[in-house]
Amino acid sequence: MKGISKYTPLLNLPQGIAPFSLGEGNTPLIKSRQIGPELGFPNLYFKLESSNPSGSYKDRFAAFAIADVLANKGKICLATSSGNTGAALAAYAAAAGIPCKIAIVDGAPEGKLKQMRAYGASLYVIKEFGKNSEVSERVFDKLGEVAIENNTRLQVSAFKYSPIGMTGVQTISFELAEDLEHVGNVFVPSGGGGLALAIARGFQTWKCQHANFEVPKVHCVQPEGNDTIAGNLRKGLEEAQAVTNATTKVSGLQVANVIDGTETLRECKATGGNGFLVSDEETFECQRLLAIKEGIYTEPAGAVALAGWMKAVAAGEVDKDANAVCIVSGSGFKDPDAVEELIVHNPVSYLSSYKEMDQYFAV
Ligand SMILES: *Cc1c(COP(=O)(O)O)cnc(C)c1O
Secondary structure (H helix, E strand, O other): OOHHHHHHHHOOOOOOOOOOOOOOOOOOEEEOOOHHHHOOOOOEEEEEHHHOOOOEOHHHHHHHHHHHHHHOOOOOEEEEEOOHHHHHHHHHHHHHOOOEEEEEOOOOOHHHHHHHHHOOOEEEEOOOOOOEHHHHHHHHHHHHHHHHHOOOOOEOOOOOOOHHHHHHHOHHHHHHHHHOOOOOEEEEEOOOOHHHHHHHHHHHHHHHHOOOOOOOEEEEEEEHHHOOOHHHHHHOOOOOOOOOEOOOOOOOOOOOOOOOHHHHHHHHHHOOOOEEEEOHHHHHHHHHHHHHHHOOOEOHHHHHHHHHHHHHHHOOOOOOOOOEEEEEOEEHHHOHHHHHHHHOOOOOOOOOOHHHHHHHHOO
């Protein structure tokens, strides 16, 4: 069996649920060619979740979330999203032949909206949603009511709302456990914290089946402008906190309210993981480095883990010989506008005739 289906027996799923697949999972794990070695760290890896069918790890979620909707004879997929959950659900709902309605956070990038529209989903961008914790609560409450009326579950990529969908995200950990003898450290970009929580739980689930498996440290990396979990984890506190306004510009990580945050904090801590806060500038710089030094094209959120790893290196908190995996959670194709900064110094040359070629291509 290929892809994530082979892991279904490991997951504690209700009877009859098997992933509704579009070929998600089994993503590449690439060893750093330049960034790690240049800093004296030979064992830095990138897990390319950007290679999933709709371009982010959310496809692992959608495969199980849509299976759950279908198993319950649901007639519609109702969701909230900053872009990638929506794109994944819209794709899988299209394949399943059910309509998809998505409440979108304020400021979601045009590229992600276009992808969802292409799959035929109905989109509703709601002012201040995602940015302001109070507005976000109201949106979730309202949609929760609509979901009950429609006899279905609201699909949000968080354990609090969609535990079955999130179960699918644990397969990232299973693949890492199979690919590396000692996974060591995993750096995870976090908004609401669901991804980091799924990865921490995935390793615990793996350990239940493989007694000798050493659970890696799962580190939660957040933008400074959305510090709901990482700062408190670092301080040794036990609870996540809402931020009144998320100020980061990193799409996908603007989640002002606490969703899975407190569980994420506790389970990362239980693995020995820490919290790291990174500025948007550090994230954009890592996005640039991934492209130019590793050939990895990611949206800003997918570069946050590397920015966290850099922080850990600067603070002397990573062992030179240990493995460290950065989760590259989404593709650069998602958000073309966010690439503008990276390419300003590399303009296109427009030739008015092929006769000008000599002057440009001469070696
Ligand atoms: C959703 C998402 C995240 C963060 O997920 P949370 O569960 O909200 O922490 C990170 N990166 C990308 C690309 C995403 O789409």
